[in-house]
Amino acid sequence: MIAELGLALLWIAAALACLSLIAGIVVLRGGPKDVAGLVRPASVAQGVLTAAAFALLIALFVRSDMSVELVARNSHSLKPMLFKVAGAWGNHEGSMLLWLTILGLSGGLVALFEKRLRADTLIATLAAQAALSLGFFAFLLFSSNPFKRLPIAPPDGQGLNPLLQDPGLAFHPPTLYIGYVGLSVAFSFAVGALVTREIGPAFARAMRPWVLGSWIFLTLGITAGSYWAYYELGWGGWWFWDPVENVSLVPWLAGAALLHSVAVTATRNALRAWTVMLAVIGFSMSMVGTFIVRSGLLTSVHSFAVDPERGTFLLVLMLVYIGGALTLFAFRASAVAEGKQFALLSREGSLVINNLLLTTILALVLLGTLYPIVAEAMGEKISVGPPYYNKVAGPLALILCLVMVAGPLLRWRRDDGRTLWARLPLALLAGATVLFGLILFGGPIGILPLLGMTVAAVVAVASLAPLWKRKLRRVPLPTWGMVIAHFGVAVALAGMAAESAFIKERLVAAAPGETVKVADFTVKFARVEPVAGPNYTAVRATLVATTPSGSSFILHPAARTFPGLMGGAPTETNEAALLTRPGGQLYAVLGQPVPSADGSADRYQLRLWWKPLVWWIWLGGALIAMGGTLALLGRAQLLAIWRARRARKAQMRFAP
Amino acid sequence: MKPKHQRLILAIVALAGVAGAGVLGASALRDEAAYFRTPAEVAGGKATPGEAMRLGGMVAEGSIRHLADGVTIRFVATDGEASIPVEFTGIVPDLFAEKAGMVADGRMRADGVFAADRILAKHDERYMPPQMGEMPTDMKAATAG
Numbered sequence: 001m002i003a004e005l006g007l008a009l010l011w012i013a014a015a016l017a018c019l020s021l022i023a024g025i026v027v028l029r030g031g032p033k034d035v036a037g038l039v040r041p042a043s044v045a046q047g048v049l050t051a052a053a054f055a056l057l058i059a060l061f062v063r064s065d066m067s068v069e070l071v072a073r074n075s076h077s078l079k080p081m082l083f084k085v086a087g088a089w090g091n092h093e094g095s096m097l098l099w100l101t102i103l104g105l106s107g108g109l110v111a112l113f114e115k116r117l118r119a120d121t122l123i124a125t126l127a128a129q130a131a132l133s134l135g136f137f138a139f140l141l142f143s144s145n146p147f148k149r150l151p152i153a154p155p156d157g158q159g160l161n162p163l164l165q166d167p168g169l170a171f172h173p174p175t176l177y178i179g180y181v182g183l184s185v186a187f188s189f190a191v192g193a194l195v196t197r198e199i200g201p202a203f204a205r206a207m208r209p210w211v212l213g214s215w216i217f218l219t220l221g222i223t224a225g226s227y228w229a230y231y232e233l234g235w236g237g238w239w240f241w242d243p244v245e246n247v248s249l250v251p252w253l254a255g256a257a258l259l260h261s262v263a264v265t266a267t268r269n270a271l272r273a274w275t276v277m278l279a280v281i282g283f284s285m286s287m288v289g290t291f292i293v294r295s296g297l298l299t300s301v302h303s304f305a306v307d308p309e310r311g312t313f314l315l316v317l318m319l320v321y322i323g324g325a326l327t328l329f330a331f332r333a334s335a336v337a338e339g340k341q342f343a344l345l346s347r348e349g350s351l352v353i354n355n356l357l358l359t360t361i362l363a364l365v366l367l368g369t370l371y372p373i374v375a376e377a378m379g380e381k382i383s384v385g386p387p388y389y390n391k392v393a394g395p396l397a398l399i400l401c402l403v404m405v406a407g408p409l410l411r412w413r414r415d416d417g418r419t420l421w422a423r424l425p426l427a428l429l430a431g432a433t434v435l436f437g438l439i440l441f442g443g444p445i446g447i448l449p450l451l452g453m454t455v456a457a458v459v460a461v462a463s464l465a466p467l468w469k470r471k472l473r474r475v476p477l478p479t480w481g482m483v484i485a486h487f488g489v490a491v492a493l494a495g496m497a498a499e500s501a502f503i504k505e506r507l508v509a510a511a512p513g514e515t516v517k518v519a520d521f522t523v524k525f526a527r528v529e530p531v532a533g534p535n536y537t538a539v540r541a542t543l544v545a546t547t548p549s550g551s552s553f554i555l556h557p558a559a560r561t562f563p564g565l566m567g568g569a570p571t572e573t574n575e576a577a578l579l580t581r582p583g584g585q586l587y588a589v590l591g592q593p594v595p596s597a598d599g600s601a602d603r604y605q606l607r608l609w610w611k612p613l614v615w616w617i618w619l620g621g622a623l624i625a626m627g628g629t630l631a632l633l634g635r636a637q638l639l640a641i642w643r644a645r646r647a648r649k650a651q652m653r654f655a656p
Numbered sequence: 657m658k659p660k661h662q663r664l665i666l667a668i669v670a671l672a673g674v675a676g677a678g679v680l681g682a683s684a685l686r687d688e689a690a691y692f693r694t695p696a697e698v699a700g701g702k703a704t705p706g707e708a709m710r711l712g713g714m715v716a717e718g719s720i721r722h723l724a725d726g727v728t729i730r731f732v733a734t735d736g737e738a739s740i741p742v743e744f745t746g747i748v749p750d751l752f753a754e755k756a757g758m759v760a761d762g763r764m765r766a767d768g769v770f771a772a773d774r775i776l777a778k779h780d781e782r783y784m785p786p787q788m789g790e791m792p793t794d795m796k797a798a799t800a801g
Contacts, residue, residue, distance in 0.1 A: 234747075344666070356670055360677040367681050371689065381692035383710050385761065388688035392680055507746060509726020559750075572750040591747035594726040603726055605747050 003068050003147040006056035010097075010147075013049040013104065014137035016042045017130040020107075024127025028120065028195065036123055040111040043126045046133065047101075047108030054088075054101040057146055061088045067153035070094060070146050075157040078535065086170035089177075092294060092310075093146035098174060099290070100140060102181040103133050106210075110185060117189075117206045118198050125192030132184055135317045143310050168228040176221035176248055180286040182214025183251060186258065187283035190276045191325055194332045199272045204265035207279065209636040211262055215255035216628040222248055223621030234574035234589045236609050238499075238617055241389040246369040247289030250362055254282040257358035260351050268412055270339035270348055273329075274355070280329060284322045285362070291318050297373055343414035350407035357400040364392045394448050401455045401493060404486055405462040423465060431458035445501045452497025460490035477634030485627025492620025498613040499584075505610075509594045509603045519610035521586060522546045528590075528604060536560045538575070541590045541604065545579055553579050557590040557606075584612040690761070698764065699738035705764045711740065711772075712759045720754055733758065733770070744772040752777040 020042040027036045060068050061084050064077040074094075075087045089098045107129035114122055140146070189207040193199045225248065230238045239245065258278040265275045291297075295311030342348040368384045375382045409423045434457040438450055463486035466479055504519040516523045526542040540558040547553075555577035562571045579586040591605025692710040693703055703709055713733035720731045728745045731754075742760055752758055752775060760772035 352666065356673050360673060364677060364681045364684075368685070371685060375689075382689045383692055383761075384685065384689050387708070388684050391684045391688060396677075507727050574747075574750055589747055591727075594722055605727055607747050 002056050002060055002063075002065070003149060006053045006060075007145070007147040009049045009053040009056070010137065010141060013046045013053065014134065014141065016046040016049065017104075017133040017137060020046065020130035021127050021134060024123050024130065027123050028127070036119070039123050039126050043111035043130065044108040046130070047104035047106075050097075050101045050104035050133075054097050057094060057097060058085055058088045060147075061085060064157065066155070066157055067149055069148045069150045072150060072154050072157045077156055080534065082167060082170055089173055090170075093140070093144045095173060095177070096136065096140050096144050096294075097146050098177055099181055100133060100136050102178055103129070103136060103184055106182055106185050107133065107188075110188075110210075114206060116202055117192075118196065118202070121192050121196045121198045121203065123192075124195040125188045128188035128191040128195075129184065132188065132321065135321065139310075139313050139317060143313050166228065166232055168224060168232070172221060172225050172228060175217055175224060179214045179216075179218030179221055179255075180248075180251060180289065182210060182217060183255060183282040183286050185210040185214070186279040187321075187325065190279035191328060194276060194325075194328050197332065197335060199276060199336050201266050201269050204262050204272075204275060205635075208259070208262050208266055209632055211255060211259045211279075211282075212628055212632040212635060215252065215259055216625050216632065218248070218252040218255055219621060219625040219628060222252055223618050223625065226621070227618050231576055231578060232573075234576045236505075236576075236587055236589070236607075236611070238496075238614065241368075241386045243369050244293060246365050247285075247292055250366055250369075251282060251285040251289060253358050253362040253365070254278060254285045257355045257362070258282050260358075261355050264348050264351050265339075268340050268342065268348055270342060271352070271355075272339050273333045273336045276333075276336070277329060278355070278359075280322070280325045281359075284318075284325075285366075287318045287321065288366075291315060292369070292373075340413075342412070345410065345417060345420070346414050347407060347410045347412045350403055350410055353403050354400065354407060357396055357403065361393050361396050361400070364396075365389065368392075390448070398448075398451055398455050401459050401489065404489065405458055408466050408482060408486065409462065424462065427458045427462035427465065430461040431455070433457070442501070449497040449501035452493055453501070456490045456494035456497060459493065460487060463487040463490060478631045481627045481629070481631025481634060483627070484630060485624045488620045488623025488625075488627055490620070491616050491623055492618075495613045495616025495618075495620060499611050499617070502612040503609060506606075506608045508606050508608075510606050511602045511604075516606065516608060518586070518608040520548050521608075521610065523586075523588070523608060525604075525606060531558070533560065536562045539590070541588075541606075543577070543588055543606075545586055547581075553586075555579055555586070555588050557588045559590055559592075580615060584610060585614050586610055692759075694735045694737075695733055695740040696735050696737040698740050698770070703764045705766045708761070708763055710759055710761055711742070711770050712757070713740070714757050715752070715754050717754050730769075733760070740770050741768070742770045742772055744775055746775075748775055749777045 020039050023035045023038040023042065027033070027039070057070075060071050061075050062081070064071065064075060064084065066072045066077075070091060070093050071087075074091045075084055079087070088094045107126060110122075110129065111126055114125075117125070186207055189203065189210070193203045222245075225245070226238050229240065229245075230236070258275070258281075261271050261275045261278055264271045291311075291314045295314055297311065368388050371384055372382050405424070405427060406420060409420060431454050435450070435454040438445060438453060442450075463483055466483055467475060506516055506518040508516050510516060510525045512525055512527045514525050516525065522545070524544040524546070526544055528539060528541045531538050531540045538558045538560040540556050543555040543557065545553045545555060557577040558575040560573045560575055562573070574589060577588045579588075587609040589607040591607060594603040594605060596603065688708075690708045690710050691703075692712060695711070695713045697703070698711065711733055713735045716732040716734045716739060720729055722729055728743060729748065730741060730743050732739045733742050734740075742762075744760065744762075756777060759776045760770065761774040761776075762770055762772035765771050
């Protein structure tokens, strides 16, 4: 019954989306005004019903109802509960339902809480959001029904990839999805504002918290995903420029550009057309990413051709939405009145350069991701890897960081170079110290890591400058947010640069009892033993790492074997062991046993890395997200609303 | 400066930036994009020694050998038509095995051995190398664990 109820809820929610869209169009075309009253409740109800359908899908996974095809394919009755729940969105159909749930809920939230926008713009926005939902409802209901029943229920499910059985991964996709789909609200705001021609500070202020909110989730999702890949894959890297990673980075870059340009529109009423354009690009990039991942294009152009239905459906949806929005933009952009003027050397000017650089990086990352697909379609098989991305994104990112040094110190409208210089000496001193220190004592370092650490020092000091000589309690929350986020960029940059400059690696074949030296650590390979986990067996090594000061730490790298389900072959995964120290992380991987010449196998491959400051990368990501959150709290004026409410209550209490 | 001039300058700066980025991207792609080759293509002389490339094929049965240092392996990558010896120093991925598909990043040495910097054998959703989808189905069946 649960599956049928879920499907029914989806159909009703789709009908409500249809209702919102039609009612919105009727109102905007000058039809009867009372229809306008339908749009808000319909949007809220659509969100609630879709969320309920998603909850029912989770319930099916929790109960291990194997008569539902999706559960049978992706779950197993013996799986730990957390992974049963996560199984609901760890597959194509479930993740599309999650996508629709977030789309619906964010539309509902706009309908409930958005009070600053003009009434007709709000209705146009909600209608645009409903139009987005409608397309994805059609996709889900016609080609990816998550509630499909099997004619005969199998005795048990086919399980989930053991590599994906990790708590980090259970929450990674939903976080990214909230970010991806949250950008749809900015898209709908842009379409709504284009329809009613209300593009100005009010529209920008209404859009801003949504951009910030989804960007925070994207930041958290990317940071968490990077850490997951780092410890779970056992390759020791934190970013692989893998297409799946790239398609999450691209909307993040668009979001970062958008939240800076929307600041200019909200504060100075400039860059209006550009802000609208970026809002369209942001969600378009989310859709492109989903399309690439979900259509099978990533694996090969040919696998796309094998199952063309879904891919073509998504492609058409994407072309309709992006094309529609861009066409609307083309017709209305000339009508967008010219914004306020500003000098190049001003806060606005620096934000324009920031936007140019961010969109350029975006375009180059997208180019590298799509190029192999295009090349393959033309008969040439090519892979684009880290060398390309590091070469194009590295230098541009460093220039971007330098702009970030100057931007927050410049005044709006116009500023002059001398006052900027006067605000910088401390930051430049920090940069010079690091640069000369590294050249003198750092040994041979690549040019990019060297510049990276130098720029990180400049940014770190300069990012704190807006707090200089101010009463810290009086500094507004959004300013705190900016300072912390920019400081976070410096921390992450320092981590990336230091890790690539000073990484130490040892790869050995060692027998238990032997000792390996890596960086300042003496690592004793104490023993290897078999251990049993809840649904796997493992070979576990015990390493004792000793620092020069004499303190010892124990690490347990292991190789796990998961039994094959339903007659499949067993799967092995590598569990790296990490030792976090103030100066970095020691990373240990246990490889395969090495057969000796006499046939005995007492030696094991062992790989040890010392990664200086590596955890700063994720600390920086967390700081960026925290800065965003503070800015969001300030911008959404939750505190102000709360205070006003308290004041009103207090007044009522004292009223006679 | 008149507002119109300023807009013009901004537009020119933006255009120059975009053009520069285009040139940067195109030249980086030309330098850094690596070709994906099969053993047959390499044997046919398509790969220049020293040039970064990707080699995809199946690990030939009984071909994995451990060298004396304990951390270097040698195996033969084959696609049924030709065979190329591969040398790799490091820990092979979990799914690397004989009669299974693999993709290696690296370059051909002058002695005809492919020196791999990295080996991919994963075929899960996340790390299936794009080109593995192209392999003949029987080889895919061999890699699907």
